Amino acid sequence: MAAAIDLDRVIAAREALDKVPAKLAHRLGVLPVALDNDTLVVVQSDADDATGIMQLEGQLGLEIRVAPVRRPEGVERAIRRYYPESAETGTPLALLEELINRALQIHCSDIHLDIESERAFVRMRVDGLLRIDRELTPEAMADLVSVVKVSSKLDISEKRIPQDGQLTIESLGEEISMRVATIPTLRGEKVTLRILATAATAAELSSIDNLGMCDLHREMFLSTLRQAHGIILLSGPTGSGKTTTLYAALRHLRTPGTSHIISIEDPVEIPLDGVNQVHVDSERVSFNKALRSVMRHDPDIIMIGEIRDAESADIAVKSALTGHLVLSTLHANDSLSVVTRLTNLGVARELVASTLRLVIAQRLVRRPCAHCRRLVPCDGPSVDAFRIPPETMVVEPVGCQLCGGGYSGRIGLYEMVPIRKRERELIMAGAGADAMAEHAFGDMRLPTLFHDGKAKALEHLTTLSEIRRVIYLGEEE
Ligand SMILES: [Zn+2]
Numbered sequence: 001m002a003a004a005i006d007l008d009r010v011i012a013a014r015e016a017l018d019k020v021p022a023k024l025a026h027r028l029g030v031l032p033v034a035l036d037n038d039t040l041v042v043v044q045s046d047a048d049d050a051t052g053i054m055q056l057e058g059q060l061g062l063e064i065r066v067a068p069v070r071r072p073e074g075v076e077r078a079i080r081r082y083y084p085e086s087a088e089t090g091t092p093l094a095l096l097e098e099l100i101n102r103a104l105q106i107h108c109s110d111i112h113l114d115i116e117s118e119r120a121f122v123r124m125r126v127d128g129l130l131r132i133d134r135e136l137t138p139e140a141m142a143d144l145v146s147v148v149k150v151s152s153k154l155d156i157s158e159k160r161i162p163q164d165g166q167l168t169i170e171s172l173g174e175e176i177s178m179r180v181a182t183i184p185t186l187r188g189e190k191v192t193l194r195i196l197a198t199a200a201t202a203a204e205l206s207s208i209d210n211l212g213m214c215d216l217h218r219e220m221f222l223s224t225l226r227q228a229h230g231i232i233l234l235s236g237p238t239g240s241g242k243t244t245t246l247y248a249a250l251r252h253l254r255t256p257g258t259s260h261i262i263s264i265e266d267p268v269e270i271p272l273d274g275v276n277q278v279h280v281d282s283e284r285v286s287f288n289k290a291l292r293s294v295m296r297h298d299p300d301i302i303m304i305g306e307i308r309d310a311e312s313a314d315i316a317v318k319s320a321l322t323g324h325l326v327l328s329t330l331h332a333n334d335s336l337s338v339v340t341r342l343t344n345l346g347v348a349r350e351l352v353a354s355t356l357r358l359v360i361a362q363r364l365v366r367r368p369c370a371h372c373r374r375l376v377p378c379d380g381p382s383v384d385a386f387r388i389p390p391e392t393m394v395v396e397p398v399g400c401q402l403c404g405g406g407y408s409g410r411i412g413l414y415e416m417v418p419i420r421k422r423e424r425e426l427i428m429a430g431a432g433a434d435a436m437a438e439h440a441f442g443d444m445r446l447p448t449l450f451h452d453g454k455a456k457a458l459e460h461l462t463t464l465s466e467i468r469r470v471i472y473l474g475e476e477e
Helices: 014-019 022-028 050-060 072-082 092-105 138-151 199-203 215-225 242-253 287-297 310-321 337-344 349-355 380-386 421-428 433-443 449-458 464-470
Strands: 030-036 039-044 063-066 108-115 120-126 129-136 163-171 174-185 188-195 230-235 261-265 276-279 301-304 325-330 356-368 374-377 393-396 407-418
Touching: 014 030, 014 039, 022 030, 022 050, 022 072, 030 050, 030 072, 039 050, 039 072, 050 063, 072 092, 092 108, 092 120, 092 138, 092 163, 092 174, 092 188, 108 138, 120 138, 129 138, 138 163, 138 174, 138 188, 215 230, 215 242, 215 356, 215 407, 230 242, 230 310, 230 337, 242 261, 242 301, 242 325, 242 356, 261 287, 276 287, 287 310, 301 310, 310 325, 310 349, 325 337, 337 349, 337 356, 337 433, 349 356, 349 421, 356 449, 356 464, 380 464, 393 449, 407 449, 407 464, 421 433, 449 464
Parallel strands: 039 063, 230 325, 230 356, 261 276, 261 301, 301 325
Antiparallel strands: 030 039, 108 120, 108 188, 120 129, 163 174, 174 188, 356 407, 374 393
């Protein structure tokens, strides 16, 4: 276990946590993360504190191994998270707090409360995939749902229409905000809680350097951000990391005092200093109305959460034409379909050609856990599907106490096409997505999502099965 422990990715094992009483963990600043036969693997907030480890060894009668940790300053917070000082247990409110705490421990983004006819489940989405966390009785679930609704100021008696709310609870000295949505189903009310980033996690948010862009893409992205005006558009399905990329761009662009950055989001997902974030609540202010008024606030850079209709497309184009840098997302299957999508929304081809600067498609794949991954020769079908030499060594996920099933954390796959002179000519000439792709990926040899994924699998940053999961390989060359 040579790799340093990254507390933002690994999950401390229950078996290990159970070995160390909460008081001792707090007092010694030690977090147990794994139990390897009779050796307890721990991380320490103060790496020089050898006496603490000796005390722990003496008290537990176990051999202790101190693992290197990536950010020792995060150890204290992790100890508070894993050993919460809970006031009471057994009440629905205590259960809710326990679930939220658990979600934060395992880096879960969404908590689902699902009811079936005889059973009820709490499921959690981690690294983009759902897993069952625990089963409850339908009665316990009904109580839990009531507490969630009361805490998020929803109408508790109303069970027949969908409701949306916000829930903020203080957990271990941190404010945790969640977006709460209810929907009536055949068997009862389903509730989904989306965990919004805390101030602490927002501070650790990815910079452009650790999104996982290859050198070529990073340079394309940064050089386009340096331009004063034009549109940068990201496409990709929900959960493909578009917002993270946009936020990383805004963090890169903000320079205190000299530029005015404003964003219109529905809803604001992560608070960002230095950016005027406008939270749109579709029931009160329409997205487009907010967007129009933003233009009167003299912005330099505008982030539009999503171009969703003809009007927002029109505003984005006009803003770019009047000298603004516009960052936004659009629903499209791949990078170049963005062009067709914009013209379908009624934007004239000349305007698309003159304002678009960079189109990006993005996906997220899971990273293999650094503590248990294994290198194996690539199998026959993958050799064919990915066109790689036989016996090429690739990563196979294994699974260990520190991860859920061999993966931990995610990395972006990108496809980028800069819109320059030749591309503008093609757009003006009415070229379709296929002709544009032929030019960009054939003539220009720009890497596609598939190429980027394959390169990352060969660098052991992800696995071939992850690439298959997020990219349809049926029609690859
Ligand atoms: Zn592992």
